[in-house]
Each structure stands twice: as structure tokens, then as C-alpha cells.
Amino acid sequence: MAIPEPSLRIVTFPELGQTQIDTDVVVVGSGAGGAAVAAELAEGGLKVLVLEEGPYFTTQDFRTDVTNVITRTMRDAGTTITIGRSPVQYLEGRCVGGTTVINGGMCWRTPDKVLKRWGMEHGLTRLTSKSLQPLFERVEQRISAREQDVGTEGKNSLVFQRGCEKLGYKTVRNIRNQVHCVGSNDCVTGCPTGAKQSTAHTYLTILCRYGGSIVTSAKVEKIRVEGGKATGVVARIQNLETGQWDKTLAVSAKIVVLSCGATQTPLLLLRNRIGNRSRQVGRNFTIHPNIKISAMFDEPIDTMRGAHQAFQCREFQDEGILIAPGGVSPPLMSVATDLFGAEHGDFMLKQRYLATGGVLVDDFAAGRVSLGPFGIPLVRYDITNADQHKFIRGAALAAEIYLAAGAREVYTAFGGVGPIRNGDDIRRLFLYPPKIEHTEYFTAHLMGTCRMDRDPTRGVVDESGQSHDIRNLFVADASILPTPIGVNPQETIMALATHIAGDVLNNWKTYRQVAA
Amino acid sequence: MNTTSQSVKTAQYRFGRFTRPIVLAVIGTMKPRWNDFDPPIDEEVCAHIERDFSRFPLRAKIMILLMFHVIQWGGPLARRAPVPFTWLSPDARADRLRGLRNSKRQLPHLIFKALKTMVLIVCYSRPSVEQYLGLVRSDWQMSRLRLREQLLAVDRKRAKLPPTPLPLGAADTVHPDDILQDEPVLLPYNGE
Numbered sequence: 001m002a003i004p005e006p007s008l009r010i011v012t013f014p015e016l017g018q019t020q021i022d023t024d025v026v027v028v029g030s031g032a033g034g035a036a037v038a039a040e041l042a043e044g045g046l047k048v049l050v051l052e053e054g055p056y057f058t059t060q061d062f063r064t065d066v067t068n069v070i071t072r073t074m075r076d077a078g079t080t081i082t083i084g085r086s087p088v089q090y091l092e093g094r095c096v097g098g099t100t101v102i103n104g105g106m107c108w109r110t111p112d113k114v115l116k117r118w119g120m121e122h123g124l125t126r127l128t129s130k131s132l133q134p135l136f137e138r139v140e141q142r143i144s145a146r147e148q149d150v151g152t153e154g155k156n157s158l159v160f161q162r163g164c165e166k167l168g169y170k171t172v173r174n175i176r177n178q179v180h181c182v183g184s185n186d187c188v189t190g191c192p193t194g195a196k197q198s199t200a201h202t203y204l205t206i207l208c209r210y211g212g213s214i215v216t217s218a219k220v221e222k223i224r225v226e227g228g229k230a231t232g233v234v235a236r237i238q239n240l241e242t243g244q245w246d247k248t249l250a251v252s253a254k255i256v257v258l259s260c261g262a263t264q265t266p267l268l269l270l271r272n273r274i275g276n277r278s279r280q281v282g283r284n285f286t287i288h289p290n291i292k293i294s295a296m297f298d299e300p301i302d303t304m305r306g307a308h309q310a311f312q313c314r315e316f317q318d319e320g321i322l323i324a325p326g327g328v329s330p331p332l333m334s335v336a337t338d339l340f341g342a343e344h345g346d347f348m349l350k351q352r353y354l355a356t357g358g359v360l361v362d363d364f365a366a367g368r369v370s371l372g373p374f375g376i377p378l379v380r381y382d383i384t385n386a387d388q389h390k391f392i393r394g395a396a397l398a399a400e401i402y403l404a405a406g407a408r409e410v411y412t413a414f415g416g417v418g419p420i421r422n423g424d425d426i427r428r429l430f431l432y433p434p435k436i437e438h439t440e441y442f443t444a445h446l447m448g449t450c451r452m453d454r455d456p457t458r459g460v461v462d463e464s465g466q467s468h469d470i471r472n473l474f475v476a477d478a479s480i481l482p483t484p485i486g487v488n489p490q491e492t493i494m495a496l497a498t499h500i501a502g503d504v505l506n507n508w509k510t511y512r513q514v515a516a
Numbered sequence: 517m518n519t520t521s522q523s524v525k526t527a528q529y530r531f532g533r534f535t536r537p538i539v540l541a542v543i544g545t546m547k548p549r550w551n552d553f554d555p556p557i558d559e560e561v562c563a564h565i566e567r568d569f570s571r572f573p574l575r576a577k578i579m580i581l582l583m584f585h586v587i588q589w590g591g592p593l594a595r596r597a598p599v600p601f602t603w604l605s606p607d608a609r610a611d612r613l614r615g616l617r618n619s620k621r622q623l624p625h626l627i628f629k630a631l632k633t634m635v636l637i638v639c640y641s642r643p644s645v646e647q648y649l650g651l652v653r654s655d656w657q658m659s660r661l662r663l664r665e666q667l668l669a670v671d672r673k674r675a676k677l678p679p680t681p682l683p684l685g686a687a688d689t690v691h692p693d694d695i696l697q698d699e700p701v702l703l704p705y706n707g708e
């Protein structure tokens with residue numbers, strides 16, 4: 001019996017054979033936001049076409065070496081990095097399913113206090129915990145968000161939980177979009193067992209069930225605007241045989257939805273010089289940055305065996321600090337240390353005993369996505385001293401957790417800081433605070449660059465996700481989140497996309513009249 | 517409905533005759549080795565880096581090529597060491613890389629990190645290295661796949677279960693053993 005692949009209607013250019021298509025709605029991007037909005041609109045009876053820049057990969061494609069997956073499924077082959085005070089490496093999916101194909105699968109509802117802040121600071125009074133509750137439930141049902149099968153957590157998560165329990169720190173069992181996750185711990189390089197329910201397995205199959213299609217290797221470059229309303233898009237199509245982007249596809253639509261993600265949606269708007277009367281496009285870029293922590297135990301941990309992350313420590317959420325285990329496969333773990341050669345060989349011999357995790361902090365300030373000279377995308381982000389204080393406290397807490405769990409030594413992402421073996425070493429982190437320039441950061445949660453705000457001078461889209469400047473142009477992806485949310489964002493993005501789809505369906509007559 | 521995977525054909529890149537020796541020297545210095553096993557993987561790793569490199573955007577390609585030449589000529593140009601990297605003895609090469617790693621300035625440190633990431637991930641994906649460490653990833657993946665196939669097959673057999681997953685909170689958390697009561701479990705969980 002083979003693992004079933006999702007049933008999708010995927011079209012490439014040769015099959016398409018057309019250079020002009022008419023549809024009700026064109027959605028650009030098939031990740032968390034795009035797939036959700038597309039499926040909901042198709043189910044609501046509209047004719048929906050999704051254009052996706054990347055190609056389609058099956059479960060089998062993820063049973064290969066790590067860099068083969070990274071360089072094929074990720075934007076810029078996984079070489080993306082911010083510029084600014086200490087560069088931050090970030091990853092974005094560029095394939096059918098977007099970043100949901102390479103994410104960890106954690107699913108959390110937007111915290112109540114975040115929604116209250118959106119109401120107070122951004123006038124988003126319709127987005128309350130109560131009004132979003134049915135949407136969260138709907139999303140969770142559609143992507144099979146559920147607890148891990150007991151027994152598949154893996155030691156990497158269990159030792160972390162043990163440390164938290166000893167210290168009395170509150171942990172939560174992760175809710176993940178998976179069906180019988182068997183703990184192969186390859187989430188960030190694509191699930192090789194088909195357990196993770198990315199949008200390719202979920203929303204996009206719903207889209208296709210209701211008559212929608214996905215055109216792959218279609219990079220939208222132009223948004224057509226006539227008389228203050230969006231009328232369609234123009235995409236360049238890649239020839240899979242030659243790799244050349246040598247064909248053009250024009251799509252006319254009554255509604256255009258941009259769901260290209262937090263870096264690409266603002267870049268598309270900026271390149272088209274539209275939707276930016278507020279001058280907020282590309283600003284308010286937050287990244288929920290994180291640093292890695294690892295700990296050496298006397299017992300085997302075998303991070304390769306077990307779920308990517310089965311628990312989170314929520315004790316310090318009010319301080320904007322999230323601590324969690326995070327397992328990766330041995331090739332990815334090999335970069336957790338600055339050793340090389342024979343010393344690295346020794347390190348990896350001991351890697352069976354190494355637990356890995358991370359500290360995520362709510363950002364204090366914001367960066368910016370903009371266009372540089374010759375239209376080069378610039379993704380700028382400066383880690384602030386306030387963030388660094390939180391990182392130091394978070395690393396100290398993580399070290400405390402691992403030591404309480406029985407670790408012999410804890411290693412941090414702070415250059416020049418030796419192994420942490422006891423309370424004195426932990427205190428030394430505060431006495432001699434590690435510098436931002438000597439710290440290695442990473443991020444997986446980009447957001448905020450086309451923020452939603454009721455006031456057209458402060459936000460790019462309104463509470464329905466529609467551009468304040470251009471009618472029938474919507475944004476439904478991570479870029480509309482007005483503030484950092486402190487938890488993994490995919491469920492929030494999907495819930496907002498569902499909310500936007502609901503508004504479109506409720507007001508379809510108006511939008512159709514505007515388009516006519 | 518189409519469910520076949522797609523992949524874009526890219527021309528395989530080969531490092532030129534000036535760059536290739538530098539890349540091989542970096543691989544030779546950085547690759548893991550043990551007293552009883554010095555994996556002969558330099559060419560293999562280089563070929564994989566070339567494959568990955570051909571998929572990088574132009575910007576990254578230029579940076580990486582520059583990086584290798586900074587390693588090669590950085591010493592003589594900075595008048596620290598008069599000899600290019602490839603002419604150095606293995607120990608001296610390791611010293612030069614350590615110099616980058618321990619540098620207080622950010623750029624040399626970043627160069628070290630980029631090289632390390634590019635070389636080590638590929639090294640630890642090589643079958644001979646996986647075998648030596650007893651961490652054969654493809655075997656683990658296949659065993660997980662077979663286990664999941666079993667779980668799904670039993671799910672299907674259980675008439676009571678709806679064909680699609682239950683919504684959150686609608687069912688108690690399941691233990692694979694509950695499902696696989698009459699079926700053999702291929703491999704235990706939690707790595708025991």
C-alpha cells in the first residue's frame with residue numbers, strides 16, 4: 001500500500017496552451033494564505049485560478065539528500081539572508097504549498113491579547129477571539145491540526161519537557177497539522193512520509209475538488225489596474241525543460257488576491273508602484289527571530305527519531321519569550337557548532353547524545369522590505385539591544401531547563417561563550433552580555449509588510465483584506481499581520497484568509513459590479 | 517488530476533580550473549575525519565556543491581566564488597601569510613580557517629559560516645559517512661514510511677473511523693499501539 005498523494009489539478013504551460021485566461025478570482029501564491037483563500041472561494045462557488053511561482057513536489061521528492069530539497073523547494077535555493085545589524089538567515093518555500101511544505105507544522109490560534117491589541121491599535125474590531133473561534137475551528141479541521149500520537153514525540157522533545165517539569169515551567173503539547181506523524185524529523189526539508197498536512201495535501205485538494213486549478217512555474221510580475229480597480233495579472237512562465245522564463249500568461253479576473261508571502265507581496269506592489277499611498281508597503285517587517293540552543297546528555301537523544309517539536313514552554317510568553325525543542329536531521333545538526341575537521345567528527349560521534357532547541361523572541365522594532373538599485377530586493381532588519389536582552393534571558397532559561405533535565409553541557413548561539421555547565425556559567429551571560437554581532441540568528445516567521453489597519457494612512461489593506469487604494473485587490477498572507485503574534489503564524493494566516501474569503505463571498509455582488 | 521512531481525532542469529555547473537582546487541582544499545580541510553576512517557569523499561562533495569551551486573541565484577553565485585578566492589588570496593593580500601591557501605600544508609590550512617572563525621570582525625566570521633554550512637551538510641549526507649556514524653537517514657525514513665502505511669491501513673479498516681481526519685478535540689489522542697493491536701509494529705517509537 002502506498003501513501004496516497006494529494007489529488008491536484010496542476011497545469012504547466014505546455015498543457016495550458018493558452019496565453020490568456022478569464023476567471024472570477026486569481027490568487028497569486030499557494031502557501032498558507034493563498035491556498036486557504038482559494039479553496040474557500042472555490043467552495044463558495046467562484047471560479048478560482050492559483051498562479052504559483054514554484055514547481056510541484058510529491059512526497060517521494062523529499063526522500064533525498066538535504067541540500068537537494070533545500071535548493072529546489074526554497075526561494076533563492078535557501079540562500080536568503082537579511083541585511084542589517086547581524087544578518088539573519090530566513091527561509092521561504094517556493095513550490096506548490098509554499099512555506100507550509102517546509103515548516104514544522106505547529107498550529108496555534110492567535111493569542112487573545114494580540115487580537116485585543118489589533119483592535120485597539122489598528123481598529124480591527126471585527127477580529128476578536130469570539131468572532132474568529134469558528135474560523136480557527138474550520139482551519140484546524142481542514143488541515144488536521146491535532147496532538148501528536150502518543151509515543152512519537154521523540155527523546156529530543158521529552159527531555160525538554162522533563163526539564164520544564166522539574167522547574168515547574170508550564171509546557172503545552174503542540175498541536176500540529178499532521179495525520180499519524182511518525183517522527184522522521186524531516187519537517188523542514190519536506191515530509192518524506194506524507195504525514196504533514198501542508199496546503200498541497202489539504203486546501204489545494206479542496207480547491208481542485210471545487211473546480212479550481214493551479215498553474216505552476218508562473219511568476220506574477222504585473223498587476224493590471226484600470227480605473228482604480230484591479231483587473232488581472234500578467235505572469236512569466238518558466239519552461240521546465242530549459243529553465244527559461246520565456247512565456248507570458250495574462251489572466252483577467254474580477255478579483256486579484258496577492259498571497260506571495262511577507263517579502264514577495266510588498267516587492268510585487270512596489271515594483272508595480274501601486275497600493276502604497278500610506279507608504280507602509282514593505283514597512284513594519286517583523287520576524288520573530290530565534291537562536292539555537294543545544295545540550296549534551298549522558299543518555300542517547302537521537303534527535304533524528306521523533307517529531308520535530310512536540311512541546312513548547314509557555315511560561316515566559318508574557319515576556320515575549322518562547323522556548324522549545326526543535327529536532328533536525330544529522331546533516332542540518334552538523335552546522336550547530338563552529339568546529340570542523342577531526343574535531344567536528346568527534347562532535348558528531350557524540351551527536352546521538354545532543355538535544356537541540358531554540359529561543360524565539362517577540363521583536364521590539366521592525367525592519368523593512370524595499371527595492372534597491374536596479375530593483376534588487378532589500379530585506380533589512382536590525383536586531384535591537386532590547387531583543388538581545390530577551391535572547392540572553394531566553395538562552396539562560398533554556399540552559400536552566402536542559403541542565404535540570406540532566407544535560408552535562410549547554411551550547412548557545414553566542415560566539416565566544418563557552419559551554420554552560422552550571423548556574424555560575426548562566427550568570428556569566430548576564431555579567432558579560434554577548435554582543436549582537438557575535439550571535440547567530442535565524443528566523444522562520446516573517447510578517448507585517450502590508451499591514452491591515454482600518455486607517456488608510458496607517459495600513460495597506462482594510463479589515464476585509466482589500467487594498468485601501470485599489471478596489472478588488474486583496475492581500476491574504478503573512479504580510480497583513482499588523483503586529484508580531486508571539487506564536488507560530490500559519491494558523492493565524494489561514495484564519496485571516498478564511499475571514500477574507502468570507503467577506504468576498506458575502507459582498508460578491510458588489511465586487512462583481514465594480515469589476516463590470 | 518495531475519500528481520507527478522516537477523523539476524526544473526538546470527545546467528550542471530563545474531567550477532573552473534582556478535576555483536576547483538580551492539574548493540577541494542576547503543573540503544579536504546573541513547570534512548569530518550576519524551582515527552579509523554578518513555572518508556574519501558572530496559570529489560563527491562565537490563560534485564554535490566556544484567549541483568547545489570547551479571541552482572543558486574546569480575547574486576549568491578558571485579558571492580560564493582568571491583568567497584573562495586578571498587580564502588585563497590586573503591592571506592597574501594593582507595600580508596599575513598605570503599602563500600595562497602592551496603599551497604599551504606593541511607595544518608596551516610586549518611589554521612587559516614580557524615583564523616576566520618575566531619575573527620572579531622563579522623565578515624571573516626560570516627565567510628567561515630557560509631563555507632561550513634555548504635561543506636558540512638553535504639559531507640554528512642554522504643552514504644559512507646552516514647554508515648560510519650550509524651545514522652542512515654534513508655533507512656530511517658523508509659522504516660517510518662512503512663510504519664505510517666500500516667497505521668493508515670488500519671485506520672481504513674476501522675469502519676467506525678470516518679475517512680477523513682477528525683476535527684481537533686473530536687477524538688481522544690490515539691496511541692499507535694491502540695490502532696496496531698493486532699498488527700506488528702515495525703519499529704518502536706522514541707528511539708528505544
Ligand SMILES: Cc1cc2nc3c(=O)[nH]c(=O)nc-3n(C[C@H](O)[C@H](O)[C@H](O)COP(=O)(O)OP(=O)(O)OC[C@H]3O[C@@H](n4cnc5c(N)ncnc54)[C@H](O)[C@@H]3O)c2cc1C
Pocket residue numbers: 028029030031032033034051052053054090091092093094095096097098099100102103104105106107108188218219220221259260261262264265268443444445446476477478479488489490491493
Ligand atoms: C523552517 C520553517 C519552519 C516553520 N514552522 C512553522 C510552524 O511550525 N508553524 C507555523 O505556524 N509556521 C511555521 N513557519 C512559518 C509559516 O510556514 C509561514 O509563516 C507561512 O507559510 C506563510 O504563509 P504565506 O501565505 O504568507 O506565504 P508562503 O506560505 O510562503 O507562500 C507564498 C507562496 O507564494 C509564491 N509566490 C511568491 N511570489 C510569487 C509571484 N510573484 N508569483 C507567483 N507565486 C509567488 C511562493 O512561491 C510561495 O509558494 C515556518 C517557516 C519556516 C521557513
Ligand code: SF4
Pocket residue numbers: 105178180181182183184185186187188190191192193194195196306307308
Ligand atoms: S516529523 Fe517526520 S513524519 Fe512527522 S510531520 Fe515531520 S517530517 Fe513528517
